[in-house]
Amino acid sequence: MGKLDLDAGVVRRARELAAAAGQPVVDLARSHTTVSVERAVLRLAGVRGADPDGIPWVNHLVDAVRADVGLGHGVAVPVFAALAAQGVDEVTVLAQKAAAGSVRFAVPGKRAELAAARRAARRATTTGLKTIDRRRAERDRLISRYGDPRQRPWIYLIVATGDIYEDIPQAQAAARAGADVIAVIRSTGQSLLDYVPEGATREGYAGTYATQENFALMRAALDETSREVGRYVRLTNYASGLCMPEIAALAGLERLDMMLNDSMYGILFRDINPIRTFVDQRFSRQVHARAGIIINTGEDNYLTTADAVEAAHTVTVSQLLNEFFAHEAGLADAQLGLGHAFEINPDLPESFRLELAHALLARELFPDAPLKWMPPTRHMTGDVFRGNLLDGFFNLAGTLTGQGILLVGMMTEAVVTPWLSDRDIALQNVRYVLGAAGGLHEDFAPAPGGFIQRRAHQVLDEAVDLLARIVDDGLLNAIADGTFGIMKRPADRGKGLDGVAAHEPDYYNPVTEALDGDR
Amino acid sequence: MAIVRPYGDTTGDGMVQVSFTLPIPHDKRAEGAAVQLAATMGMDPAMLVHARPIGDGYTFFVVYGRVHHLVDTDRVQVVERDFPLLSAKEVNAAIKRRLRRRLTVVGACIGTDAHTVGIDAILNLKGVAGEKGLEYYRELSVTNMGAQVSVPDLVETARARRADAVLVSQVVTQRDAHLQNTRAMSAAFREALPAGRRPLLVVGGPRFDETMAGELGVDRIFGRGTTPREVASYLVHALVGDAA
Numbered sequence: 011m012g013k014l015d016l017d018a019g020v021v022r023r024a025r026e027l028a029a030a031a032g033q034p035v036v037d038l039a040r041s042h043t044t045v046s047v048e049r050a051v052l053r054l055a056g057v058r059g060a061d062p063d064g065i066p067w068v069n070h071l072v073d074a075v076r077a078d079v080g081l082g083h084g085v086a087v088p089v090f091a092a093l094a095a096q097g098v099d100e101v102t103v104l105a106q107k108a109a110a111g112s113v114r115f116a117v118p119g120k121r122a123e124l125a126a127a128r129r130a131a132r133r134a135t136t137t138g139l140k141t142i143d144r145r146r147a148e149r150d151r152l153i154s155r156y157g158d159p160r161q162r163p164w165i166y167l168i169v170a171t172g173d174i175y176e177d178i179p180q181a182q183a184a185a186r187a188g189a190d191v192i193a194v195i196r197s198t199g200q201s202l203l204d205y206v207p208e209g210a211t212r213e214g215y216a217g218t219y220a221t222q223e224n225f226a227l228m229r230a231a232l233d234e235t236s237r238e239v240g241r242y243v244r245l246t247n248y249a250s251g252l253c254m255p256e257i258a259a260l261a262g263l264e265r266l267d268m269m270l271n272d273s274m275y276g277i278l279f280r281d282i283n284p285i286r287t288f289v290d291q292r293f294s295r296q297v298h299a300r301a302g303i304i305i306n307t308g309e310d311n312y313l314t315t316a317d318a319v320e321a322a323h324t325v326t327v328s329q330l331l332n333e334f335f336a337h338e339a340g341l342a343d344a345q346l347g348l349g350h351a352f353e354i355n356p357d358l359p360e361s362f363r364l365e366l367a368h369a370l371l372a373r374e375l376f377p378d379a380p381l382k383w384m385p386p387t388r389h390m391t392g393d394v395f396r397g398n399l400l401d402g403f404f405n406l407a408g409t410l411t412g413q414g415i416l417l418v419g420m421m422t423e424a425v426v427t428p429w430l431s432d433r434d435i436a437l438q439n440v441r442y443v444l445g446a447a448g449g450l451h452e453d454f455a456p457a458p459g460g461f462i463q464r465r466a467h468q469v470l471d472e473a474v475d476l477l478a479r480i481v482d483d484g485l486l487n488a489i490a491d492g493t494f495g496i497m498k499r500p501a502d503r504g505k506g507l508d509g510v511a512a513h514e515p516d517y518y519n520p521v522t523e524a525l526d527g528d529r
Numbered sequence: 530m531a532i533v534r535p536y537g538d539t540t541g542d543g544m545v546q547v548s549f550t551l552p553i554p555h556d557k558r559a560e561g562a563a564v565q566l567a568a569t570m571g572m573d574p575a576m577l578v579h580a581r582p583i584g585d586g587y588t589f590f591v592v593y594g595r596v597h598h599l600v601d602t603d604r605v606q607v608v609e610r611d612f613p614l615l616s617a618k619e620v621n622a623a624i625k626r627r628l629r630r631r632l633t634v635v636g637a638c639i640g641t642d643a644h645t646v647g648i649d650a651i652l653n654l655k656g657v658a659g660e661k662g663l664e665y666y667r668e669l670s671v672t673n674m675g676a677q678v679s680v681p682d683l684v685e686t687a688r689a690r691r692a693d694a695v696l697v698s699q700v701v702t703q704r705d706a707h708l709q710n711t712r713a714m715s716a717a718f719r720e721a722l723p724a725g726r727r728p729l730l731v732v733g734g735p736r737f738d739e740t741m742a743g744e745l746g747v748d749r750i751f752g753r754g755t756t757p758r759e760v761a762s763y764l765v766h767a768l769v770g771d772a773a
Contacts, residue, residue, distance in 0.1 A: 202677055430550055
């Protein structure tokens with residue numbers, strides 16, 4: 011340890027500042043709920059399916075409760091009180107009746123009824139959480155049977171055809187060709203849908219919809235391939251956008267292994283309301299913690315809009331904040347796929363040394379996290395030959411700095427969604443570099459006081475300065491002022507704000523009750 | 530008039546290189562199929578230089594060969610820049626002198642497209658390739674609405690801000706989304722505002738055909754590699770008029 015000779019005091023100070031900056035946001039998240047958090051509770055309580063127009067019953071049920079008593083009490087008590095009053099067994103049936111307008115919801119006034127409703131809600135959601143626990147145990151079993159990838163970093167490949175039945179053979183082929191992790195990228199519109207689509211889907215834009223059925227189909231296919239190739243192939247999707255909590259719940263239920271889950275991505279890049287995002291994010295991370303899912307954070311995105319050298323410290327700041335929020339939600343270090351990217355302009359002198367300094371800084375700040383290393387996109391010009399060379403250097407930086415998860419770069423980035431041959435060429439590139447230089451990190455020690463060490467120290471110092479300013483200013487104000495990725499996002503604006511409610515004194519959520527107990 | 534053909538290492542050799550995948554396992558017959566395809570594409574002789582199986586049922590090929598097609602560069606149709614390229618200083622001066630107020634620009638990525646890289650490169654102060662974006666121009670008042678903006682929101686904002694020009698970026702092209710979104714946008718502006726009050730409609734993105742402006746109902750299309758300065762110069766040309 012200690013290739014960069016970082017000052018332990020500065021590192022400690024950075025973490026203290028991240029905690030001070032993050033705590034007010036955690037307090038906010040703990041005192042608010044959202045429509046999506048409540049829908050996730052109902053999904054864990056067993057509500058399934060959608061109406062003929064594709065609107066899920068959980069949406070109908072939450073909307074009906076909200077119209078009668080608001081969101082601030084949580085939906086669990088009104089729903090399970092109504093279930094008892096109506097003499098219905100199935101929550102899904104109650105949702106269907108509520109959608110037809112034939113159920114009225116209320117918070118019971120009598121203590122006994124209230125206690126009974128809470129008990130029933132807890133029993134129902136415990137069943138959902140138990141399923142998640144079973145799926146986690148199943149993963150552990152499969153990993154011990156088939157084994158983990160033989161090398162680090164794990165090789166992460168994206169599949170994105172829009173059609174789940176087209177994705178499956180592509181994902182299986184990618185796994186056979188060496189991919190350890192398959193990510194099914196989502197349709198571009200999905201993050202702004204305030205519901206989770208249902209069923210197997212065959213149409214999407216630049217990606218495939220995240221649905222419970224699509225999750226199940228792909229996981230089953232990759233289980234088959236894991237058996238075939240003799241290593242457990244992990245599946246990734248996206249817990250981001252307006253339905254982050256629900257998608258996290260579905261990922262746990264269907265044994266996904268990694269989820270994209272950034273603390274600020276939705277705010278900055280989708281213009282989702284900051285409070286909505288932080289509330290949804292905390293819940294989704296608690297679910298991920300329970301499910302044993304590795305989260306992937308999205309720091310790479312900052313570098314696609316801001317300059318990768320000037321903004322290098324904002325990546326470090328975001329990683330520290332993501333780490334604080336993740337630990338607070340109960341995630342272990344081994345579940346933190348903190349992100350960063352190879353996005354420095356290749357025409358800049360010493361660009362590769364700068365990349366090494368930044369990548370090594372992340373490695374040393376978070377020694378136990380499986381860091382996610384993201385390939386160049388911004389300076390991929392359509393010159394596929396140069397792109398392949400750049401990807402080779404990206405792969406080299408990844409292995410030289412001990413990154414945990416390597417997203418395979420495509421030379422056709424910015425040209426087309428990857429072709430079969432693009433993926434094959436990209437994997438050859440990775441295999442060559444890992445084969446030729448996989449152990450080079452043992453020999454790689456930056457010169458004491460040299461360029462790489464100095465640059466890493468500078469970025470860390472800048473991160474500490476920025477964190478100090480964020481603590482003074484407040485994280486929400488910093489986001490409003492455009493501190494991250496240039497975008498300005500005030501807390502009273504953005505999509506999904508109308509789905510946020512402050513807790514009433516009697517707010518009850520059996521899932522957060524259980525998950526807070528896990529921490 | 531200039532007649533040209535591809536150049537490998539000798540003038541007139543007509544050499545090109547292509548790569549493609551066929552959905553068949555790699556064997557002698559597959560290699561023959563690749564050569565035949567290249568021949569049908571007009572490569573004669575076609576030399577198969579690389580074949581590699583991908584998975585079970587696919588093979589990737591690289592083929593070099595000679596083509597006999599000619600191109601007459603005088604008969605090539607492109608949209609040439611038909612306006613003078615101005616410096617930032619000249620843009621500001623032209624607006625100040627001839628418009629006598631700031632020129633208002635509203636920009637957005639519309640539809641489900643979340644790729645703000647194009648619109649940001651043109652609008653953000655930061656700009657692209659060392660050239661500052663439109664926010665840097667003192668006489669331009671810029672509103673960047675960001676990604677996934679709905680067409681009605683865009684029209685409303687353009688109206689509220691009395692936009693002189695609306696810039697729309699489209700990167701995602703799956704299922705021709707960029708064309709559909711652009712048509713929907715231009716139709717919405719035509720519906721919402723009379724001809725005289727309609728802002729100048731400009732779209733940009735790496736996969737647009739610059740000759741399609743009329744067909745898509747917009748005033749101008751900018752393709753890949755467009756710089757903020759070109760856009761600013763065009764806005765001056767179209768809205769303020771060129772210097773006499």
